[in-house]
Amino acid sequence: MRTGIATVCLSGTLKEKMQACAIAGFDGIEIFEQDLVTSPLSPEDIRKMAADLGLGLDLYQPFRDFDGVTPDLLKANLKRAEAKFKLMARLGMDTILVCSNVATATIDDDQLRAEQLALLAALAGDHGVKVAYEALAWGKHVNDYEHAYRLVEAVDHPNLGTCLDSFHILSRDWDTAPIEDINADKIFFVQVADAPKLSMDVLSWSRHYRVFPGEGQFELAKFMGHVVRAGYTGPVSLEVFNDVFRQSDVERTAVDAMRSLIWLEEQSAKWLAGTSAETAAAGTSEQKAAGRRRYPMELATLPKVNEPAGFNFAEVKADDTAQLEKLLGQLGFEFEGRHRTKDVQLWTMGQARVIINEQAALHTEPAIAALGFDVDSPVIASARAQQLKAPVVSRKVQADEEVFQGISAPDSTEIFLCQGSPDGTAAWTQEFGEGLEHPRAAQTAVIDHVNLAQPWQHFDEAVLFYTSALALEPQPFAEVPSPSGLVRSQVMQASNGAVRLVLNLAPVQQASAPKTYQEHIAFAVDDLVATARSARERGLEFLQIPANYYEDLDARFDLEPGFLATLKELNLLYDRDANGEFLHFYTATVGSVFFEMVERRGNYDGYGAPNAPVRHAVQYDSLHRA
Template identity: 60%
Template sequence: MRTSIATVCLSGTLEEKMHAAAAAGFDGIEVFEQDLVVSPSSPERIRDLAAELGLGLDLYQPFRDAEGVGPELVPAVLRRAAAKFRLMNRLGTDTVLVCSNVATATVDDDAVAARQLRALGDLAGEHGVRLAYEALAWGRYVDDFEHAQRIVELADHPSVGTCLDSFHILSRGWDPAPIERIPAEKIFFVQLADAPLLSMDVLSWSRHHRVFPGEGDFDMVGFMTRLVRSGYDGPVSLEIFNDAFRQADVRRTAVDGLRSLRWLEDQTLRALAGQPVRDRLELQALPAVAEPAGYDFVEIRTARLGETTRLLHQLGFALGGHHQSKEHVQVWVQGPVRVVVVDAVREAVPGASPTEIAALGFTVEDPEAAVDRATRLRARPVERTQGPGEQVLRGVHAPDGTEIFFCRASPDGVPPWLGEFGADDVLDPAALVTGVDHVNMAQPWQHYDEAVLFYTSVLALEAQPAQDVPGPSGLVRSQVMRSADGAVRMPLNVAPAAAEQGSFVGAAYPEHVALACSDVVAAARRARRRGLAPLPVPQNYYEDLVARFDLDEAFVASLQELDLLYDRDTGGEFLHFYTGTLGTVFFEVVERRGGYAGFGAPNAPVRLAAQYRRSHEPGARQRSPRGAASPQ
């Protein structure tokens, strides 16, 4: 599939956008008029640069207010068009996007619109240019792609075709099925954009909230299957208007965009499997991978080794050993849970937080295929050295910089790499901690959508509906990524802006590891005996608990004694407690009773408020923000 991206999607100068698109792996670009107008480079220089970078100049856009005008405006339209066509000849691009009129149209007559497009087509033909007519969702008289196609048919000109834009079609709820009936040779260009479902005017929605395919709520795969059935064989391009994208690093946004197209290409091919379709787009599949079967390990990097290992001891973990060739690395174990601890002081990691989640290992069926898929999706491989005889762990960087490793399952549940710590026989069936329930990862607001797509496309996790949780620093947006069987749950939280600006005493917004437990009361008592001071829960919470659930007061008193929190749904009950925060990490210990499926969301505001208070106590330790992720 030929991939393209509109320069309006990216931050920076036109030249910077072109370099980023080429480096990401795009085949071509759409040149947005404003990017060229403000560039000091001549059209000829941009044409030459594109050739140097191996980029096609697939489209010039937009040409506005072209059809449906009164006769007095037609000469001005043709004059403007002639100037643009000459410019396109210098630039070396042969297709221009013509938007349905939103400003100067005064004649609601398809025959008039078609006649005016035909006149433009005559002029375009003289310059070797094609017109791709697009129905804007807010067009004055033409806002429907089928209506635009009828006008194209009436124009009946070889230089006049249609442009299909998924946002303009799906945002209005139009059925994309009629795309299949459009003659392929009359589809001159295709633009893709996804978006979250929002209740707002479509113009504002379009200008500020588009996202890459797979990062929103539109049925992009359904749109693409219709396109394939039409027989279209041209570029598939991204046109994204998004405030965050235009402020983000141009290189990582370009990579995110290419990843979205490769993922969509793969998903479309799988949706069409077994159907008698002539695929003129030549879709390519990614290596097939199954969703992860669970967490293999969690790695914590810390400059406060003593406090971190003390906390693990309080939670019931035992030291499994030190790594045979990396003395600054140790592993702590409890039941099937393995926490690798890296001494950041001895490792000398620049810019690292005093304590942070540095890596996650996932148990997968085929690690080689998983890594192959991830790298084809433009994830940056992790460079990690192994000594003689040591296991090769392969992984990639997530958008926030976390290292994601793909680990092969072991028949006895003990991973081979554990032997490098001298801890090859540490499973304890009587351990209170029975697994990793979930890992909650904090994401920078400007890269949140990128993270959702990453975990969807690379790890085959499914995004659950997002929700907002109120806290002292503002609303926290949370969206759970999970495997179908729930073996892997990963809530992604977007920190409120106030948190990023230091409301946690200079800390990046905290994230945590939730440990599944068979008896949270026993785990809490053991932790207290070992000196743990859990995150305090106020009396008001327990009084409210009685009112909400009509619980036995003796039961509530036992919860209060141990600072345990409680929730209940139709499936069962949820009991949990939190530790304090070290750097940007804290732990949660949870017990699910029955079929409880949530994460204790009603209790999150209690936790957020308690963390806020503790971080503002006199003498609270200053904490460095998590190191910025490198572009992928």
């Protein structure tokens, strides 16, 4: 699949954008007119630079408000078009995007539109230019891709074809199956963008909230599957208008964009394989042949990996570890000792493992630094992540020590892919020396979920990263009120709930520097009340929950008085749904880290979302009283 990206997706100058696209590995680019107009580079300079970088110049865009106009305006539009065609010759470009009219169309007549487009096609032919006509979702009279293609067919000129844009099609919920009926020779260009499902006018949605594939909720694999079946072989190019992307580091955004196309290519191949298998299974000889059909556009796939089987460990880095050690001990964790060659501690409770890392941690406040996940094959999972442009993380090891496959997440959290074991043990724990001499607690625990706060400019990137590299599924996002404003929360989860990552969009005032915002690790136990009582006996200071919360809790759930009194006594929070119950409590924050202990009863699958505003408010008050 030939990959492309529109320069409008990125921050910086045209020169910086082109360099970033080449570094990210794109085959070509679309030049957005404003980027050219504001550039000090001449068209000839840009043409040479593209050649030197190995970038194709695939599309010049946009040419607006051409069709459905009065004769005088048509004359002016043709003059404007000819100037652009001459400019394109200097750039060495041969395809221009023409959008359906949104502003100046005063005549709603398809015959007139076809006649005017025929004049444009003839003029383009004189200059060796192809015109890709696109139906904008908010076009005044043409807003449907099938309508745009009917006009292309009516004109029947070799220099006029259509552009298929996933946003303009999927935002209007148009059926994508008819794409397969379009003559592939008449599909001059394909643009893709994802987006969250929002209730707002399409123009504002398009201009501010598009995201890269895999970061939204559109069925892009299905869209691309129909494009491939139509026989299209040209560029698949990103056209994403997003306020955040246009303020973020240009090279990083370009890499994220490339990752999204690699992921989309794989997902489209899966969709095609799945639907082809269904067609072949239908039974007739023609259907079986259709199921085995090969298409002109070949889609590459990645090494296949299953979702993680669970958390292997969580790591907190700190200079002064005394408060962390005290807190873990109060929760009931056992100190297993120090690593034999590294300045690292291991603490465990059942199968929940926490590493305290003191290496290169001078003046570092406690913060979540790394997560380990159990996977079927760490080497294959790492190879997949690297093909998805994930930066590699390596750690020094001795000859007889476990070698972890590591990659870096968008927020700089290090992700280690570990060899899982059926009994939940980890061989690397044998590298730690003797711990404290005391009787082992019978408490069982696992890491239930980890909450990671994401810098505002990398939130969507993180969703795609965990989707594509770790095969986690994004759940519907939520917004949680806090004293600092609404906190956007996105759960990334394995299908069986064995791995749960909660990505929170960090408030801007807390995200100016990495790892200065609050995050937490949650541990699931069998009996939270007993765990809380034991922790209190060890001197744990719980996050203090207001009495008003328990009055409201009683009103909502009509709890048994003794149980309610226990919740209040131990500062426990409670939630219930049709599937079960959820009990949890929080510790105070150390550095930017706090811990949560939870108990899931029945088939409760949430996170106590109604209690999140309470936690935010108490932590806010505690921070401002400190």
